[in-house]
């Protein structure tokens with residue numbers, strides 16, 4: 001049976017958040033944001049090991065005590081210029097330290113998605129376990145979509161039929177993901193599925209809730225704080 005590994009790229013700067021501290025370290029429910037996703041994967045019985053990819057210059061990670069996760073967590077200071085590069089470097093580094101096999105599954109998850117639940121994670125794994133390609137959590141687009149010209153006037157309304165917002169985790173076999181990221185023409189892709197698609201494959205979309213949103217702007221952090229508070233009261 002293949003093993004399941006998690007890889008959390010966390011080597012970004014959070015430019016759109018506009019804070020000096022990279023967003024993955026901003027406080028959310030009393031912990032640095034990255035703690036929450038790390039905990040979800042470390043506590044999942046389906047996940048064998050968790051790899052965190054940090055920027056080579058990251059001064060923040062060591063300021064916290066991660067001992068509670070230590071038997072399941074490895075931290076690599078090998079982040080790159082783009083998310084794709086960080087994931088690619090992380091996959092290579094992980095394989096130097098662990099006996100990862102080609103068909104083993106890698107679940108790549110943004111450090112900036114702290115609201116992923118144990119249930120959502122196991123749903124993704126269970127739905128894709130027998131899939132030839134793999135896939136990702138995603139949400140059908142709910143809003144009406146407008147395409148504009150350069151002048152912010154509507155050119156046309158786009159159909160939202162069959163349109164999904166991609167989330168993470170995105171789950172692919174180790175060797176296929178490594179090959180896809182190695183072949184991708186430009187490293188500006190913003191998710192792992194794009195690299196798999198560029199090879200001509202069609203990743204599966206696993207219907208999820210919008211609550212697993214990515215924290216990009218300050219207002220996202222405020223909303224995540226509220227949701228966490230609500231969950232802690234339940």
Ligand code: CTP
Pocket residue numbers: 009010011012013014015016017023024053079080081082083084086087109110111112214215216
């Ligand atoms: N990431 C990474 N290496 C990079 C860029 C991004 O590991 N060179 C990670 C981020 O740390 C984050 C995830 O990829 O966990 C998703 O990226 P995004 O939300 O875009 O984060 P940032 O790139 O940090 O934010 P921004 O684009 O606003 O600068």
Ligand code: MG
Pocket residue numbers: 012
């Ligand atoms: Mg980014």
